[in-house]
Amino acid sequence: MLRRFPTPLLVALCALTLTLVGTAPVSAAPTSAAPSNQARQLNQTILYYDSSRAAEYSSAVSSAVDVWNASVGNVRLEPAASGQHAEIRIITDDGWPRAHLGPVRPGGQVTVWMGRQGTAEGYDAVRIAAHELGHSLGLPDTKSGPCSSLMSGSTGGVNCTNAAPNASERSRVEANYGRGPAGESAADGRLLVDRR
Numbered sequence: 001m002l003r004r005f006p007t008p009l010l011v012a013l014c015a016l017t018l019t020l021v022g023t024a025p026v027s028a029a030p031t032s033a034a035p036s037n038q039a040r041q042l043n044q045t046i047l048y049y050d051s052s053r054a055a056e057y058s059s060a061v062s063s064a065v066d067v068w069n070a071s072v073g074n075v076r077l078e079p080a081a082s083g084q085h086a087e088i089r090i091i092t093d094d095g096w097p098r099a100h101l102g103p104v105r106p107g108g109q110v111t112v113w114m115g116r117q118g119t120a121e122g123y124d125a126v127r128i129a130a131h132e133l134g135h136s137l138g139l140p141d142t143k144s145g146p147c148s149s150l151m152s153g154s155t156g157g158v159n160c161t162n163a164a165p166n167a168s169e170r171s172r173v174e175a176n177y178g179r180g181p182a183g184e185s186a187a188d189g190r191l192l193v194d195r196r
């Protein structure tokens with residue numbers, strides 16, 4: 001059964017509550033979150049990419065870059081200025097899509113080939129670009145996988161348009177560019193051909 005407090009007592013309780021809130025230290029909260037955000041920014045690896053030879057796939061590449069930048073925090077892809085060293089070169093040709101296996105480090109270099117054979121067979125250009133960039137960032141193929149897996153590549157199906165890495169793909173890239181043993185491993189360098 002609920003007890004009913006007389007009105008003056010309720011007013012007194014409210015006043016007490018307001019007093020307690022009013023006297024709580026307000027300076028403690030804002031300072032606690034800032035240092036970790038700053039540290040995260042300082043530790044972020046920036047990799048530059050050159051898509052000047054991506055031809056008709058330039059916008060697909062730029063969409064794939066946006067997907068990766070929205071998906072991971074330890075590494076960020078930025079367009080290289082003209083004449084600047086690019087860690088990732090993107091070249092369009094008539095073969096199958098393919099790429100060197102990273103994880104590429106600043107000052108190193110890997111290549112992504114946006115082979116036209118992939119889209120000629122009906123596969124989605126943004127998914128192809130995101131998949132090949134996944135190789136640059138150190139992800140191997142995981143075939144045969146579902147469409148929800150970016151690195152399942154063509155085995156995700158010809159109608160699969162998912163260009164986003166799943167949780168385990170994201171965390172593997174975060175580890176490749178984070179602190180610890182995985183974050184210091186050298187690029188593998190193997191050429192992975194994504195033939196259907």
Ligand SMILES: [Zn+2]
Nearest residue numbers: 141153192194
């Ligand atoms: Zn692949």
